[in-house]
Amino acid sequence: MSTTAQAISSADAHSAHNYHPLPVVIAHAEGAWMTDVEGRRYLDMLAGYSALNFGHGNRRLLDAARAQLERVTLTSRAFHHDRFADFCTELSALCGKEMVLPMNTGAEAVETAVKTARKWGYEVKGVPDGHAKIVVAADNFHGRTTTIVSFSTDHDARDHFGPYTPGFEIVPYGDLTALAAAVTSNTVAVLLEPIQGEAGVLVPPAGYLRGVRELTRERNVLFMADEIQSGLGRTGKTFACEHEEVVPDVYILGKALGGGVVPVSAVVADRDVLGVFRPGEHGSTFGGNPLACAVALEVIAMLRSGEYQQRATELGDHLHRELNLLVGGGAVTAVRGRGLWAGVDIDPALGTGREISEKLMERGVLVKDTHGSTIRIAPPLVISKEDLDWGLDQLRSVLGG
Incomplete structure (x- = not known):
């Protein structure tokens, strides 16, 4: 053999x-x-x-990782470490936002975004507790956790993993009319991939993302862009949303942020969104660890070159x-x-x-x-x-x- x-x-x-x-x-x-x-x-x-x-x-990324490996790799968020502030500052600036909530995997970042949107909906928008809705697109792929497969239309990912998490409304991808009809007073967010990767690299119709941005702004709903695959250079822009000159309320990042060296993900938004969290309400032992921050900082520096x-x-x-x-x-x-x-x-x-x-x-x-x-x-x-x-x-x- x-x-x-x-x-x-x-x-x-x-x-x-x-x-x-x-x-x-x-x-x-x-x-x-x-x-x-x-x-x-x-x-x-x-x-x-x-x-x-x-x-x-990649030599730059390996050198950054090696240098950090010799110093400190993990503290947990029980303590501060000397790479964390720089990582949050630089990633916020890259996204044009104010705050970062770091995690590890893309699915964790999506779960974090879901929690963020719900908490924002209850504490800022004023949605009655337990009634928050998030609108998503058919044929999406945001991960395979229990909550995420609850709003998947992929039978392989979803079937026989119930009972499913409620609170999601599925509409056809690229259909602004259907999206507008699905948004109600209890809608807290629209969660979309700017380009659907797993579905076959589906690019939405021209003007769709701009329409989503206008609609969500008018209805006081968060626009959350899952740029885990499409972001960080893949499409020729730092973010795929830039092709329509759109800035979402929330960026969901992962994959390339870790440079292929370590898993790094993050939710990035302004203070009026991510500021809803208080100590103990969300976390991750490895999220934002020193090694992850060191590698991600080098990724950000490389992207800044264009x-x-x-x-x-x-x-x-x-x-x-x-x-x-x-x-x-x-x-x-x-x-x-x-x-x-x-x-x-x-x-x-x-x-x-x-x-x-x-x-x-x-x-x-x-x-x-x-x-x-x-x-x-x-x-x-x-x-x-x-x-x-x-x-x-x-x-x-x-x-x-």
Whole structure:
């Protein structure tokens, strides 16, 4: 049995089967490339669902982590530490907001945003206790905690995990009329992904985010933007909301904020929103720990240069030009996305998204399928144009182009 087969067999025997990974076992990674236990190299065209925007083993991020590892890694929030104030100050400034509530994972940040909106609704807006409603979009993906799957429309994520948490209203994504109809006096927030990632990189109709912003402002409702995948450079802007010149009340961040080194997430908003919390009402042992803050501070500094946003714009324009050339040729039925992020719908006659992903893996390219015959392409923002073109060549070959 090969080393790969042995590793997969052992994992299958001793780990819960909550994932169905491609049959590759990674042992090393650098930049946009990964190497498996057999020594074969693969071009990473997924980037850890945008957690690896700055590539594998980014020297600046590793140096920041190493320096902090030698000093202090964890204090818990029982004490102050010397990286926390700088992290909160710099992240607030990056978002144009006043306060930060740090957590670890994206799902934790979404849960935190839900609690924030409800508490704001009761204590600031004046919604009767226990009656707060949050409007969300169909086909959303905000995580898989018990509360979050309660407002998911994905049967795999939701079925047989009830009873479900009440207080959510689901409307079609991109439909302002339906959204307006769902907002009532008890609505405390609208929670949306500016681009729906798991759904297949769905970009809403032009003007939708501006319409959401206007509606929520008029109705005294918080607009909470889940920028966990779309934010921090992926779409060519620091935040995907910027494409419509929209600033939400609440940013929900994660993935790339930890640089692919440690899990870091945060809810960022002004004082009139996050100021509702008092000691003991929310927390996390590891949230805002010194190591996380050190890495995230370096991420923020890298984003301030604008280099990564520019790369995502320029390479993203190239990516979408090349992918759109495949539409209508009998292999690709649609391409969506923004920046270095694309959802590619493959003609089902050629295979499922999983089958196409496996064929690409055999040619040294790693992507991930979603929803039938759709594959997602989201390489690290540090990928070279030559490597990106090589990956696209492999896709053409798999599709018979």
